[in-house]
Amino acid sequence: MKTKMTAAAKRRLVKSVLLHAGLLLFAAGCVYPLLRILSVSLRPGDKLVSTDLSLIPAGATLLSYSKLLGDTMFLRWLWNSLLITLATSFIGVSLASTAAYAFSRFRFPGKKAGMILLLSSQMIPAGMLILPLFLMIMKLKLMNTYLGMIIAYSVSSLPFSIWILKGYYDTIPRSLEEAALVDGTSQVGAFWRIILPLSTPALSIAFLFNFTTAWNEYLVARVVLFSSKQYTWTLGLFELQGQYITQWGMFAAGSMLVTIPVLCVFLYSSKWLISGLTLGSVKG
Amino acid sequence: MNVLTSVAEVSWFILLVAAGVAALVGYLYSHFKFYARSWFFPVVLAVFPALALAVSGGLLGGYTLKLWLYFAVAEAVIAAFFRYAVKGRHTVPYLLLAPAFAGLALLLVYPFVFEIYLSFHDLKLTTIMMWKNTGELPFVGLDQFVKVFTTSPLSETTFWELLLRTLVWTFSNVFFHVLGGFILALMLNNQIRFKGLYRTLLVIPWAMPQVVAVLAMRGEFHFTxxxxxxxxxxxxxxxxxxxxxxxxxxxxxxxxxxLTCTLINIWLGIPFMMVVILGGLQSISSSYYDAADIDGASYFQKLRFITLPLVRPVMMPAVTLGTVWTFNNINVIYLVTGQAGGTEQADILVSALYKAAFTYNRYSYSAAFALVVFAMLFFFSVFYLKSFDAAKDER
Structure with missing residues (x-):
């Protein structure tokens, strides 16, 4: 059976083919570097430095992974990062959850000034505060320790966390708390028993944001930590990538091990993160 | 064993923070609650300066009368403030806010003030031991600020070159971020199959840990x-x-x-803009386009007169944020060029600042430098937000 396409249908087909081609091209550009790391991490030791572009190399092995886990302190670096990151996220989210509640539910003098202070703190160049924090940590004799890192990180995501949580609390109807207040709970009790349990999605997003920020941080760690036992994984990978081309395989293996969980978490949480980022704009 | 001690160390610290928060809240609560009692002044003056002296003496090792006097005066001022100005109003919100703002004051405001102090003094490798031991530094006035404009923060590049390079870097990055993000968002905002898959793949550069992404891309620019x-x-x-x-x-x-750093950073930054612009596009009601179709508008007319104006309010804050982020981006440049023997041909203001402080150990100089950079950014933001507000009023 011969069907004649109308001009409009033809145009639609051409458009869709072009769209798919364009999107595929861009998507390839986004994914290819990641696939290249994967490919390098699977290369056998004698072919690490090759100009081969195939994705699954000939004679693929997991040797780089076992070398990375056996010969370097990679697991230790991951552990250091994990401890520092969990502690900072915990402190950050706890402080943010109550502060955001105050901003969401109460009217008090200085409310607007407080919100502006939070927003404008985002304008301070990150690089600018590293120096005074470094000197403070030195003075407290906390160089090269977990505690120094936790102190340096703990408030860096606080303004953003407060901002996200306030936005979420604003969407919870006040009538819920009012009912609890009538039943004789205190304001703090209502926050603890009603608002916090209802806000688990927003709390976990704030936690994830704190977590990824601290997890991926490099510049502060560079100046505070100096013995390789205390390194976070970012410092460790930089060392592996920097020094010898022979460690390229281990760098790639480490990158894969760190990237995959982070990617999963990000893709899972991106929807909420983005709504947090654009909240101010949509409302403004 | 190692694992246990590290966990113990961190848990101990978290408990310490919790104790600090509890102490702060308890202190403020007592002032909010009992401000009107007749025994308020004598009790708080007896209790809190003594407690503060005990804690600070335990930390620094010295219980002097002078220190107690300082604490007592401070406590008297605070108590009077609570009694005659605050009068127990707004107890709950202030108590809820206190821990977070104490944290911000200690780790954001204090470092900022300390930076200003540093910029008027002379802290460098030769004076740092003296500062560590005595806490005193030679005062040099505006010298550091003069040096910012007259000498090089690195070994050869001057402030003005860095400024020019920063402007070029910021402008070209943000331009391509917005352009690339806009094109991709327009492409994604169609009825096509696998839209979710494309969207996921396209955000990968943003989702990857930046250190991995930059180091991997750096490897892709290796000569052989x-x-x-x-x-x-x-x-x-x-x-x-x-x-x-x-x-x-x-x-x-x-x-x-x-150029290499710019290419890498463009690759990194497009997904963010794409996602924000896509959100804006999706919020535009299709009735505008239907109406335009009836009037026989062309694709580019619709783009020019419907899409652009309606996406603008969503895009402007993202562009502002993106500009500030790009201007402040040390990560990409440092990770690409920061190793031993790295070039300074790619340094922008903030990365030069970082290197001046931590590669060349010129602390006070870089503090002054940081304040100059901050002032520039501040005026940009104020000016920019003002013009944005003006544009909003017009609509």
Missing amino acids: NGFVNIAITKLIDKLPFLAALGLAPVQWLSDYPL
Whole structure:
């Protein structure tokens, strides 16, 4: 059976083919570097430095992974990062959850000034505060320790966390708390028993944001930590990538091990993160 | 064993923070609650300065009368403030806010003030031991600020070169972020199959840990083993006439470091803009386009008169944020060029600032430098937000 396409249908087909081609091209550009790391991490030791572009190399092995886990302190670096990151996220989210509640539910003098202070703190160049924090940590004799890192990180995501949580609390109807207040709970009790349990999605997003920020941080760690036992994984990978081309395989293996969980978490949480980022704009 | 001690160390610290928060809240609560009692002044003056002296004495090792006097005066002022000005109003919100703002004051405001102090003094490698032991530094007035404009923060590049480079870097990055993000968002905002899959793949550069992404991309610009040069070589093999036109593998990292950093950062930054703009596009009601179709508007007319104006309010804050982020981006440049023997041809203001402080140990100089950079950014933001507000009023 011969069907004649109308001009409009033809145009639609051409458009869709072009769209798919364009999107595929861009998507390839986004994914290819990641696939290249994967490919390098699977290369056998004698072919690490090759100009081969195939994705699954000939004679693929997991040797780089076992070398990375056996010969370097990679697991230790991951552990250091994990401890520092969990502690900072915990402190950050706890402080943010109550502060955001105050901003969401109460009217008090200085409310607007407080919100502006939070927003404008985002304008301070990150690089600018590293120096005074470094000197403070030195003075407290906390160089090269977990505690120094936790102190340096703990408030860096606080303004953003407060901002996200306030936005979420604003969407919870006040009538819920009012009912609890009538039943004789205190304001703090209502926050603890009603608002916090209802806000688990927003709390976990704030936690994830704190977590990824601290997890991926490099510049502060560079100046505070100096013995390789205390390194976070970012410092460790930089060392592996920097020094010898022979460690390229281990760098790639480490990158894969760190990237995959982070990617999963990000893709899972991106929807909420983005709504947090654009909240101010949509409302403004 | 090692694992246990590290967990114990961190848990102990968290408990310490919790104790600090509890102490702060308890202290404020007592002032909010009992401000009107007749015994308020004598009790707080007896209790809190003594407690503060005990804690600070335990930390610093010295219980002097002078210190107690300071605490007592401070406590008297605070108590009077609570009694005659605050009068127990707004107890709950202030108590809820206190821990977070105490944290911000200690780790954001205090460092900022300390930076100002540093910029008027002279802290460098030769005076740092003295500062560590005595806490005192020579006062030099505005010298550091003069030096910012007259000497190089690194070994050769001057402030003005860095400023120019920063402007070029910021402008070209943000321009391509917005352009690329806009094109991709327009493409995604169609009825096509696998939309979710494309969207996921396209945000990967943003989702990857930045350190991994930058280091991996840096590897791709390597002279012999990087993808870019291999691709160029293969292209020349296939199409020899390109070589005659002057196409050849390039020493990206040593000859064109700034271009390399810019390419890497454009790659990193497009997904954020894409996602924000896509959100804006999806919030535009289709009735506008239907109406335009009836009037026979062309694709570009719809883009110009419907899409752009309606996406603008969503895009402007993202562009502002993106500009500030790009201006402040140390990560990309430091990770690409920061190693021993790295070039300074790619440094912008903030990365030069970082290197001046931590590679060349010129602390006070870089504090002054940081304040100059901050002032520039501050005026940009104020000016920019003002003009944005004005534009909003027009609508």
